[in-house]
Amino acid sequence: EELSLLPTRRLAWRDYADAARGKTGQIFAIPFEGAALLAGLGRQEARQVGELASWLGLAYQVADDVLDLYGDKGRERVGNDLREGKVSAVCAVHLEREPGDHDALVALLELDRDRTSDDKVRAWSHHFIASGSAAEALDRARTALAWLESAPLPETAEPLRGLMCGLRERFLRPAEQALEALR
Numbered sequence: 334e335e336l337s338l339l340p341t342r343r344l345a346w347r348d349y350a351d352a353a354r355g356k357t358g359q360i361f362a363i364p365f366e367g368a369a370l371l372a373g374l375g376r377q378e379a380r381q382v383g384e385l386a387s388w389l390g391l392a393y394q395v396a397d398d399v400l401d402l403y404g405d406k407g408r409e410r411v412g413n414d415l416r417e418g419k420v421s422a423v424c425a426v427h428l429e430r431e432p433g434d435h436d437a438l439v440a441l442l443e444l445d446r447d448r449t450s451d452d453k454v455r456a457w458s459h460h461f462i463a464s465g466s467a468a469e470a471l472d473r474a475r476t477a478l479a480w481l482e483s484a485p486l487p488e489t490a491e492p493l494r495g496l497m498c499g500l501r502e503r504f505l506r507p508a509e510q511a512l513e514a515l516r
Contacts, residue, residue, distance in 0.1 A: 338420040339442050344435075346473070349425035350391055357397075358390030365493055378487045385484055388477045389497050395422040395474035396508035399467055402458045404511035412454030418442045426473065427466035434460075467512055474505060 334352040338344060366383030374382065398421035400406050401414045414421045420442065428435055441453060461467045478501050486494055 335419065339418055339439070342439075344420055344425060344428050344439075346422075346425045346429055349420060349422055350473075353391045353394040353422070354387045356390075357394040358387030361386040361390040361393070361497075365497065368493060369490055372489065372493070374487060374489060378490060381486060382490050382493055385481055385486065385494070386497055388481050389500060392474040392477045392481075392501060393504050395470050395477075396504045398422040399471055399508040400511055402454075402461065403467065403515060404507060410451065410454075412449075412451075412458060415441060415454050415457060416446045416449040418444075418446075422470040422473070423461050423467050426470045427461055427464055430466055430469065431464050462512075462515060471505070471508060471512065474508075478505070 334355050338348055338352055362383035365386035366379045369379035369382040370376070397406070398414060401421065402412055402423060404411075410416075415424075424438060424442070428438065438457070441449065441457060444453075458467075478498070481494070481501075482498055
């Protein structure tokens with residue numbers, strides 16, 4: 334679903350969030366739902382745990398998108414999402430904040446990977462910082478995680494919530510540090 338965002342022009346945050354929860358969110362939801370079943374929770378309660386874990390997947394994907402532009406993901410270059418035409422969390426937030434940039438950003442995302450220069454990636458990454466879009470994307474990830482901390486769950490599932498909350502620092506903190514290093 335993530336790859337269909339650009340061709341179908343579904344570029345809003347809600348579209349991005351739905352795609353991220355549908356893709357990465359399920360990577361988190363399935364094992365947590367399985368753990369809930371193994372812990373003796375009923376199907377309905379286990380689904381509730383899985384639904385909650387899908388928000389962890391959204392936060393993970395946002396952090397990954399920020400690291401793609403500003404951190405070290407162990408790839409040859411930064412900005413591969415822009416080069417690959419992916420509508421990242423930063424792009425979706427930016428288009429809400431700066432709708433006048435729509436045509437230029439879409440044109441960049443539609444370029445062939447080989448035609449997306451380092452200078453173009455660098456210029457857009459600076460523009461995302463200046464507009465506050467990168468920071469706001471991380472704020473939206475934090476909001477998803479805050480909901481994860483406070484959403485109702487059966488008491489027997491609370492240890493699983495604790496595990497979910499413990500995971501967030503493993504991926505959110507590196508993205509926050511990457512942005513802080515630019516200040």
